[in-house]
Structures are given as structure tokens and as C-alpha cells.
Amino acid sequence: MFFHWLEKNPFFFAAAISIVISFAGLIEIVPNFAKSGKPLVDLKPRTVLELAGKNVYMKDNCMSCHSQMIRPFKSETDRYGDYSLSGEYAYDRPFLWGSKRTGPDLHRIGNYRSTDWHENHMWDPPAIVPGSIMPAYKHQFTNIADIETAYAEAVTVKNAFHTPYGPEFKTTRAAWDAHRPKVLADAKAIADNMKNKDVKEAVANGEVPEVVALIAYLNSLK
């Protein structure tokens, strides 16, 4: 019998397993790959400050409690806005859809929350939303965001995946030094709408606190 033979021949046994388990990925994922990666017309990649905010979002693991995927149900579009489209995510590496909504969906939070609201909320969530079980993220007001890494990320995706960043995005340190003032200007625009003294001071000194980058990112989710 075939299986008795197979069980005495480990090499062929392992080969058989490998073949049988690879079907699903080949048939389900590969055929649609190019189509599923297409961006919406006019989709803009995130700015360096927003990317730095996305990295804060990942560092503090916001997606363990918040989704970014509005499903096509009336109850969801009423609550969060238009349902999500594949092309909106085309520049998201990684995707940040989340799998659990301990808190609400954030995919279009930029449409209905402001810098000021986020500042107060990140400092003390239950003060803004009574009954909230979200912890305060006060450390984001003092930790400094890594904008250089965010720039490196933009350059990497530009070169590797043709994400449409401008010609000024180059792999050199000189290019980063030239771009840095732009990031700080974006940060200042956010910090101008905030009250926290430490944050304002840090931005004035050319540093970007994590919460500023995070708010820039959240405001861009529309």
C-alpha cells in the first residue's frame, strides 16, 4: 500500500507534506496579488511625521484594542463613516486592521476627532470618556519619536516598492538633514494646537515627542 511505503521513506513523506500544505497559499493568495496591491487614484503616501506616528502606534501596540477596518454594515458606516476600501491601504506596511475592538474603530478617526481631543484623551482617557478602560499614555508626552527611522522607512518603500515619494527622498544622510526641517515644521503645526508645556518646549528645541507624531498619524486617518 502506498501509505505504508511512504511511512518508511521519510524524504518522500516530508516532500508529500510540503506539497499538500502549499496548495492553499498558491491558489488563494498568489492569483490576486497584483490586483489587491493597487492604490486608490490620488492616494498619497504618509508624510515622515505621520509614518513616525504610525511607528508609535505600533510601538504601543494600539492595534491590540483598535481596528482600522470599517465593515460594509449600516451599523458600522453610521458609527465610523464610509466602509473601508482595499485601495486605501495600498501603502500600509504593515497593514494595521487589528482583530479586536476593545475600543472603537479608528480608520476614519481623523474626520471626527481633533488634535486637542487626542491630547486630552491620551493624557487621561477616562476624564474624556467616562467609563473608559483605556490606560493613559503619559509617557508619549516625554518620549521622543524616532523621525529618522521614519524617514529611512519612506526611502526604503520608495526604492523597493515604488511608493510615490518625491525625488528629495534619498538614501543619504545629507538628504535626511535637508528633509528634517519639513518634519519639524509639520510637528510644530500640531504642537501649536496643544497645551502641554513639555511638548511645546521639545518641539521648539527641534525634537518631536511621540504624542505629536501619533496625533499627526491619527489626524491623517480619514
Next chain:
Amino acid sequence: MQSNAALEYDYSLAKKFTFLTILFGILGMVVGTLIAAQMAFPELNYLLGEYGTFSRLRPVHTNTVVFGFTVSGIFATWFYLGQRVLKVSIAESKFLMVIGNIQFWLYFVVALAATVSLLFGVSSSKEYAQYEWPFDLGVVVVWVLWGIGMMGLIGIRREKALYISVWYYLACFLGVAMLYLFNNMAIPTYFATEGLGSILHSVSMYSGTNDALVQWWYGHNAVAFGFTVPIVGMIYYFLPKESGQAIYSYKLSLLSFWGLMFVYLWAGSHHLLWSTVPDWMQTMGSAFSVVLILPSWGSAINMLLTMKGEWNQLTDNPLIKFMVLASTFYMLSTIEGPIQAIRSVNAIAHFTDWIPGHVHDGTLGWVTFMIMAAIFHMSPRMFKREIYSKKLMEAQFWLQTVAVVLYFTSMWIAGITQGMMWRAVDEYGNLMYSFIDTVTVLHPYYTIRALSGVMYLTGFIMFAYNIYKTMTSGRVLTEEPQFRTPMA
């Protein structure tokens, strides 16, 4: 499976990995219980500054129980039963001993370092694949070392036919290797530029919808090849060994194994129902999830029928109880999953606490029960001592069983309540509840869940104590027990 009087097996590696299983088990469960309590009592978020929030600790919990506890358990049982079913001692090859020891120490270092990295927020964010690229590379090296050790042992075996358990361990090795490699494909940004920014940061090779598809093809099947496949491999060895009964049906084993191999991977897209993934993929995910009941129940029924005519063992051997309960929870979990994968059910269940509820009846009821049973069975044979206390084992069994039931029932209620409240509309068609209403209503269920965590953790500490006392002061055995594990 004849008696093995002629061969002296080397259990040094099995022992080392057993210690790690217990260590990572306690660590992972302590963190799990803490984050469960944080959802009921948010003040507990501030015990460790920025490192103690729910969001930072959640991946620490999942990765410690997956890559710490479960993987150690898989290695420990492999280094025990691999030798026995292949009828060869690992000590017969110096090379394999060296490889095994390098694997152990490297694994220990990588697992600890990766856990600490998550605590510091170094994360690529994909669930159960959060480790950044340097730690991923460490994991790959450990895995390859295990593969070399496994193939090597198979290469020098005396028993020509591979026993069912070996099929599953082999599949575990190959499946996890494939999934882990493809899902973690990333470009380190430091090396893609002239050394700009953090050396630890990377970007995924896939974007948006594609990234989600690859991630859940991985996420679902990391569960398949980490939490199902090797654990089935364990029960195929330990249940017959403990009960003295032969496996009920070889044909059912064949059907279940190859069925599981083929069907499982298709089901990943059921994590993406109603998302922006193409509809036909979602439908495939749903359909294959339902088909998956067949091979899953095939294995479980094969185990239960193995006990045919010997059910009296259930009353006088607590180890049989552990394994029978594990099979039963496996059946529960593998019928619950397909139900959640039906589109209309998923519309309610997705994003709610019913999902962690489902995960935990599988992991606490099936995976952990089976790993603990395996260690209980191995200990008297590895340490040549009787199990320290049968009474403690019985007490632990009931405490943990009640804990699992409390966990999943509270999360069923919480999840369905939440799912129904999100969609509830009044007579004019307006949403009835603001989001925060659907959070505060869950407080009692979160409290029950935290309590169940404390109970389960207590049970696990009782288990650890029992094993420790077995090693140090159990009655010494002069002869290896053939079937039933001796206990005082």
C-alpha cells in the same frame, strides 16, 4: 510499541526543555492573568510605567505562551518520544547531542531577548509574528537546528516505519518553517539606506490587503502547525502509552492527518470576512473551515475510541482524565471555530471577546492540558521517580477545568453582548448605544475572566510544584513503568 528494555534513552534534552516549558508557562500565564485583570480593573495598567500597559503586555503574553511555553513543550516531548518511537537513543550520535544543546541554549536566549524586545515596544506588529527581524533570524536558526536534529534522528533510526506522532512533528517543522519565513519577509530600513535610523526597524514586503492575507494565512496556520499538529502528535503517543490501549483506527489516523494537512491552510481567510479581501477568498475560508471539522474530529474521535472498553481508567487515573478532557476541548474548539467562520455569525463575533474566548478553550483546555499530561507521563521515566502526589494532580485538574469553563462561558456572553449592542438600532433606525456603553457593560464578564485566569494559573503552579517535588523527593523507581504512570 513494544517494551524498550534493551535501549537506554538519553533524556537530558527532554529534561532541559521540560524546565523551560514550566518556566515560560508560568511567565506567560502570569502576564496573561495580569492583562485579563487590567480589562476589569484598569488601574492595574500602571504597575510598570510605560512597560506595564495592556497594549505592551498583550504581545508579551501571546508570544511567551506560543514561542515560549508551547514550543518548549513541543521540543521537550520530541526529545522524549522521538527517540522512543524511532528506537534509537540520541546519545548514539555525538553530533545530534551537540546540535540539540546548541538549539536549547540559543532558543533560551532568543526567546528571552525577543520577549524583552516586545516589552520595549520593538514590534513589527503582525499578530504572533511581532518579533523584529534580528529576533526572527534567531528563531529561524533555532528552527533549522531542530530540523537538523529531527532529520538526523530519523536518519539513524532502527524502527523503519514512522509512527503517527513523527508524521505530526515533521509536519509541525515543515509547516511552521514555511509560514514563518513568508509572513516575516521584511526589509530592514537601516540597511536599505546609508545607515539611517534604528537598526531594528523593518518594513513588510507586503502592503495593505496582501499583507493582511499573508498575515492571516500565517496567523491561522501558526495555530494549526503549533497548537494543533504537534499536540495531536503528542496525544497519539501518550494516550496509548498511558492507557495500554492500541490506537483505535489506523485508517482514521491516515484520513485525519492528510485531511488536516490539505484543508487547514485554506481556512486562514476566515479571519478577514467582511474585510477588503476579495469575496471569493472569504468564501473559500468559510467553506474550508467547515470542512476542517472532519479531520479535526477524526483525530479526537480516534482518541476517544482508543479508550473503548477501558473507560474505568478515567475514574482511577487522573492522567487519562487530562488527556480525555483535552480531546473533548479539542472537539469543542474545532466546532466553535467553523461556527465563527460562517459569514453571518462572523459579522457578530468578529472584533469581540468571543474570539479570545474561542482561542482559550483551545489553548487552555486542549494545548496546555495535553502538554501538562505529557510532562506528568514523562517525569517518572525521565527522573526515575514516582509522581509526588496524585491528590494534588486531581485538585489541579478540577480547578483548571472549572477555570476553562468560566473563561469561555464569560467570553461567549461578553462577545455576543458586544456584537449585538454594536448593531442594535432603535425604532427610527438610529444606533442605540454609544461605543462606551458596550465597554462598561462587559465589566462583570471581564471580572469573571480574570478570576478564571487566577484559578488556571494557580493550577499551573500546583503542577509545577508537583513536578518539582517529583524530581526531588518522589519515591525512587527501580524499573521503568510500562504503561500507567505511578503516583503517590
